[in-house]
Amino acid sequence: MNIRPSVCPLTLNIIKVRLPHWRMENHSLLYLIMALLGFLSPCLTRLIPRVSFPLGSPGRHLTHFSSHDVSNTTTLLLGKDGDMLYVGARDAVLELDVGHKDAIVLRNKLDWSPSEKDLEQCSMKGKKMADCPNFIRVLQFLNTTHIYACGTFAFSPRCTYINSETLLMSVKPEEGRGRCPYDPYQPSTAIIVDGELYTGTVADYRGNWPVISRHLSEGNRVDLKLDDTLGWLEDPTFISSSFIPHEEKIYFFFSEVGREYDFIDKFIVSRVSQVCMSDVGGQRTLQRRWTTFAKAQLLCQANNELPYNVIQDMDTLPPAEGASADETLFYGIFSSQWSVNSGRSAICSFRLTDIKSVFSGNYKFLNRDTLQWSTRVQEKIANPGKCGLHNASDNVLHFVKENFLADEIVRPVGRSLSMVSAEHSYSHLTVQRVQAASNRNYTVLFLLTESGYIHKAVLLQGGAHIIEEVQVFKQPQIIKSLKLSTSKGVIYVGTSEGVVRVPTANCSFYWTCPQCVLARDPFCGWDPASRACVKASDSQTSQDVDRGNVEEACNSVSLTKKxxxxxxxxxxxxxxxxxxxxxxxxxxxxxxxxxxxxxxxxxxxxxxxxxxxxxxxxxxxxxxxxxxxxxxxxxxxxxxxxxxxxxxxxxxxxxxxxxxxxxxxxxxxxxxxxxxxxxxxxxxxxxxxxxxxxxxxxxxxxxxxxxxxxxxNPQVLARGPCYLTELMVVSVMLVLCLSLLTTILLYVIRQQCHRQTAPQLGTTTRNSNRSPLVEQEALRTDKCNIQALHSRQASGFVCNGVLIDSNGHLETHPYLK
Structure with missing residues (x-):
């Protein structure tokens, strides 16, 4: 296992929090418990990827596509055979040939950009010019020959039909209000089923009108949407949508403000909602409105901590072959709105059976006068969310209109988290069921981190094991997307800079049987015949995903010192x-x-x-x-x-x-x-x-x-090392040092002797000897006086550096004044 427990003497069993069941009268208690859980949060275990591949690592081969005139390649649509990838970018739709092993080739490109007038009007509305181009946000197959595409188009959404073979527009673009967001960074979701478009987005310029709607309705069916006056949605953030064929229902996943909780701050909750494909609206009540809309809360929470209440992404895992359709699983990434959980992500899975059970149960009632939610205790007139209510009476439709929030909560499978990370924030995921060599199925998650890594994790009974992490980009990306091709065994990552193809398996990286087994990768097994780690296609390969026991899988024994x-x-x-x-x-x-x-x-x-x-x-x-x-x-x-x-x-x-x-x-x-x-x-x-x-x-x-x-160490048979050269060098240096010291000593002695034998001056008497210097100075003075007597007519002359005037007086020097 790659779970390393943190050292924490406390346990999370000190308190048991069931936050969604609270009616908070004393709000200070909530913040006290949140602070306490903040101290307990470091007790979470750590998940460490076993192997890390930085960008450009030779151990993990990636294929990149980028072009200098293409950006924001974030909307991906995979062709039916997996050889073509359609990409919605900024001002363009691309057709990429991904059938080559070592390259992604641009086969065709459709330019679709706003005019200069459209860009000018967008700028006059106060929008940044960088946000005014046409960002393709909806890209879905309408049928076998055409693709339906919608773009933001300078904050004035447009939609069109594109021939999938020629990549040309079949008709003139039409208004895309309610089908595509205005803002290129506004989250939304769209899916086409049987030629009809189901969307969850905003339908106004400011982004204040959220709608779940159906467009392109065929036959006698009409386009439907939610009644914006009923408060069916409370500032939602749409994440994804999924079609369940045997139910004939579309499920939407989003987060919104939970008005059923009376908190000081807005409490965000994650939701799942449903609509029936057969819905055509009511005859008098709920005309052109959904009669089958219902929503319920998704709770991703461990037993003893605050919930991970904000959904980030959701992916659908179909049931295993031969299993019931009710075993369909929905895997989602959740984060927390509270700072005590910031920087962490949790993975929760929800079973379709549990969702259906909650929708078939009781519903809350909203008092329009007090805006308070309560559980209805009177007789249940109808079952909200049930298909086929379009022919129901006005009384039934009125009951459905007022009761659309399920009373029960959809809890995760096993009432526990599938995975939780204390170090990484995940933004996107895709999930795959893999059959190992033992014919047992394992769930493998591919998680995209905010820092640009894909984590490949396998869910085991003892917890999640992160097999590897692969870096796919370095610079921060605002919008990202993942698309899994199970037939080709690759994942496509769409970012602002380009498209990256990542193989789901990397078996050849493990060069020995122990390394192949220790990886615990359901995709890989050791083949004794070829002595290589290969894709686990049959039971002949050695593998132990659950325990990673090398000795049993590789038929080895414990290593001895020898x-x-x-x-x-x-x-x-x-x-x-x-x-x-x-x-x-x-x-x-x-x-x-x-x-x-x-x-x-x-x-x-x-x-x-x-x-x-x-x-x-x-x-x-x-x-x-x-x-x-x-x-x-x-x-x-x-x-x-x-x-x-x-x-x-x-x-x-x-x-x-x-x-x-x-x-x-x-x-x-x-x-x-x-x-x-x-x-x-x-x-x-x-x-x-x-x-x-x-x-x-x-x-x-x-x-x-x-x-x-x-x-x-072996005994040395040749002669031992010789130090003669080193000895000679040291001896020479020693002689030089001694010679220098001797010279300095002799010089000092000579100087002292010279000072002792020098004559002593300054001891003679005043009358006997005047210093020769003094006598010379006196002679020079007398000579100057004689010259002055013979030269009285002169204006003055200099004697011994002193200016004497014609009278024989010293002239006053400026500095002597």
């Missing part, structure tokens, strides 16, 4: 391990391939324990350590999944030896031996062979075989 050193084969190539040459004190990092996100990786050494003081286990499963004589040797990574162990990587960490030229380890097919050839120091060819944990060395010159068992 067997764990066997050769690893991946995608047809066999490896005996990798030789890693390192230097001492070098940081080594050994990688371990992770083939499953549900597995746990464990590193081992033969006859040795990995001490946490020496080894570091990293988050990606790799092992890091420092190369020392103790850490040299063999390492292997063992993966454990569902109690099955298998070796994923083998390494032989060896110290580098420069005189030896080493070659990678090779595998000898059919022998299970490892062989490594190298040239020794003296030119001797050395061959290392390994069988299990026994390592041997054989030398050509002597022909002698020697074995070593310590730490899985």
């Amino acid at each position: 067997a764990r050193f066997a050769v690893i084969c991946i995608s047809g190539s066999c490896f005996a391990g990798e030789l890693v040459s390192v230097s001492l004190n070098e940081v080594v990092r050994l990688q371990c391939p992770v083939v499953s996100r549900l597995s746990q990786q464990l590193w081992q050494r033969p006859n040795s324990r990995l001490s946490p003081d020496l080894y570091l286990h990293l988050e990606d499963g790799s092992l890091s350590f420092v190369a020392t004589p103790t850490t040299l040797g063999h390492y292997l990574c063992v993966s454990t999944e569902n109690d099955y162990q298998q070796t994923m990587a083998i390494y032989h960490v060896k110290q580098k030896s420069s005189p030896i030229s080493e070659t990678p380890t090779s595998y000898i097919p059919g022998t299970g031996l490892l062989q490594q050839t190298s040239v020794g120091i003296w030119g001797t060819q050395v061959t290392i062979r390994q069988l299990g944990r026994n390592l041997s060395l054989w030398t050509k010159e002597s022909g002698e075989i020697k074995s070593g068992t310590q730490e899985g």
Whole structure:
């Protein structure tokens, strides 16, 4: 199982909430319980996809179609034989040839865009120009030769008939009000049955008039719709519609405001409603209105938490071959309107038998004066929702008009959730019943996440198991769609950027019997004859979807230590391990391939324990350590999944030896031996062979075989490593350092001696010696005075840098003022 329980000491059995049954008088109690459930919500288990394929991964082949002049390819219609895919895009209808294995080819294109005048009027109404083109929202087969298409057409819906062979319009487009929404992002649903169009959409420009209607009625039948004055719908969001042939009914799935609950805030509920194909409206009461309309609440809720009350998508799973039509199942994605459940999605399934039982039961009564709902206790005049009421009396039709909400609630199969995700928000789904090799049927869900991944999940008795996740787009997409082709075994994903084709099975990715069985994919089984994982078409293939027991399915036994050193084969190539040459004190990092996100990786050494003081286990499963004589040797990574162990990587960490030229380890097919050839120091060819944990060395010159068992390393026959070069380098460096230190010391001593022998100045008397500098200065002064006496007529001259005037006085300097 890929369910990993969260550590939570509390249990959800503390309180039991049955929210839809409450008549809330004290609203504070509701918020208190919601807050309490918010603390309990982390106790949910986690669902982890076993394998993840990012966009462009070689392990999952996808086929893309895109074109620079085509966008919003989100409305998909699959041809009857599955070789053609019709796509409603922006301003165009495409015909794609999907019959080729590795390509999707554009065969034809119908351009259908508004005129410049239409776009200008759309912009004048206050709409963005990006929303004014013609977005095709309805694309259905009308008959064997024509397709009926409707588009938003600049917020003025238009519909037309298109020849499916030539992709040309047969008639001029007509008004599409009530058949197609005005807004390209307004949710809606449409289905054509026997040439008549049944829709759930809005019929006005502002989106305030929701309708469930029938168009293109044939014969004496008239188009029908809901009476907008009766409040039959309360701000609905239409999700999908489904036709049940043996019932001759159309079922609509949507969410709306639940007026039957008296809450402060609007309480959103999910609904299923029905109309009969034979309905033609009443003769006086309910003229041109549905007489068979009825609706009921869908409850997707676990026993002890708030309900997942907002429906996101719904798909129909027909009954198994030979089963009753009442065993038809409806699988839906539900989310919660409360922040305590934000970011989570739940999957619930509903049985047609339970829906029919609720519609045949009691109905609530709406008091028009107080707008309060109550359960009718008086005699039941008629059964709302019953087909054939168009000829009933006015009294019966009046009763039906006032009683259209079923009193009981449609609960999921088993009164439990089929699947719940605490990490992913799902937006779309499609469901398929798959027959495994054991002839047992399994339900497989294909779920599209908001982040752009498709999750492939199988529903088991112990819970859901997500087999894989495949990324189909990266950029956020506003409108998306899924279309499953069971005959071709592919899923088509329509996004704003193009169409992606995803095969439902990916059996060839699993290269061994254990991997094929551990995938637990009902599509895949191990074929012993071809020794490959193939589509499980007969009972000869090995498979165990429920338990994933490798030992029984592959006839294997638990791996022993010796067997764990066997050769690893991946995608047809066999490896005996990798030789890693390192230097001492070098940081080594050994990688371990992770083939499953549900597995746990464990590193081992033969006859040795990995001490946490020496080894570091990293988050990606790799092992890091420092190369020392103790850490040299063999390492292997063992993966454990569902109690099955298998070796994923083998390494032989060896110290580098420069005189030896080493070659990678090779595998000898059919022998299970490892062989490594190298040239020794003296030119001797050395061959290392390994069988299990026994390592041997054989030398050509002597022909002698020697074995070593310590730490899985062979005894070295050649000379040990030589450190002469390293010793010489260290010695030279030591001599240079000593010489430098000696030089510096001698220089310091010489400087100190020189200072001690220098003469001492400044101790002579005043009368004996005047400094030579002082005497020279005095002579220069006397000379200047004599010159001044002989040059009195001069205006002034400079003596010793001082300006002297004609009188022999110093001239005042500006800075001396």
